[in-house]
Amino acid sequence: MSAASTYALSCSYAKYPNENRKKETKLKSKHTHITRRKASSLFLLICSPIPFHAQPASATESSFLDMFRMTIPDQTVEEAENGIKEHAMSLVQVKELLELESWKEAQKELRKSASLLKQDIYTIIQAKPGMERAQLRNLYSKLFNGVTGLDYAARDKDVPRVWNLYEDIVVTLDDILSRV
Numbered sequence: 684m685s686a687a688s689t690y691a692l693s694c695s696y697a698k699y700p701n702e703n704r705k706k707e708t709k710l711k712s713k714h715t716h717i718t719r720r721k722a723s724s725l726f727l728l729i730c731s732p733i734p735f736h737a738q739p740a741s742a743t744e745s746s747f748l749d750m751f752r753m754t755i756p757d758q759t760v761e762e763a764e765n766g767i768k769e770h771a772m773s774l775v776q777v778k779e780l781l782e783l784e785s786w787k788e789a790q791k792e793l794r795k796s797a798s799l800l801k802q803d804i805y806t807i808i809q810a811k812p813g814m815e816r817a818q819l820r821n822l823y824s825k826l827f828n829g830v831t832g833l834d835y836a837a838r839d840k841d842v843p844r845v846w847n848l849y850e851d852i853v854v855t856l857d858d859i860l861s862r863v
Contacts, residue, residue, distance in 0.1 A: 763806035767863065770800040771856055774830075781845055786837045793837070797830045807863050819862060826855045
């Protein structure tokens with residue numbers, strides 16, 4: 684079997700309705716069994732920043748799982764417990780920026796402190812026994828849904844909603860800290 688094959692394409696065309704004309708064109712093409720999907724997958728694999736090693740990565744090496752730090756944190760429970768109060772205080776101190784109505788700065792500080800607090804709380808929840816996790820996960824969800832809502836309210840400069848959400852966040856945060 685040769686690498687090149689010849690194909691004949693036929694096309695019908697007519698100037699008049701009753702006329703029947705055909706034109707044939709011969710094409711030569713090489714057969715490769717690489718489809719566009721395979722080629723693009725190969726391209727992405729070659730160009731990806733993820734290191735692919737034949738041997739498994741050790742704990743000291745950077746690996747594929749480092750990209751998913753939220754689901755597999757590097758943080759120990761002790762580090763999370765030490766940092767949770769500090770990060771909670773920085774979240775509560777956003778109140779000063781909200782009182783001054785400096786909305787952009789409040790949003791920036793809120794996002795920064797919330798992301799650090801989120802990682803701390805998540806690490807602690809993962810270390811808790813199964814019975815306590817469900818309650819803590821609900822509080823975790825309520826807290827960070829409130830943070831997201833506060834971020835949007837600050838963006839919209841909706842003062843009554845900002846203070847309502849801020850109070851909900853403080854109450855939920857106190858509840859979480861008392862259980863942790």
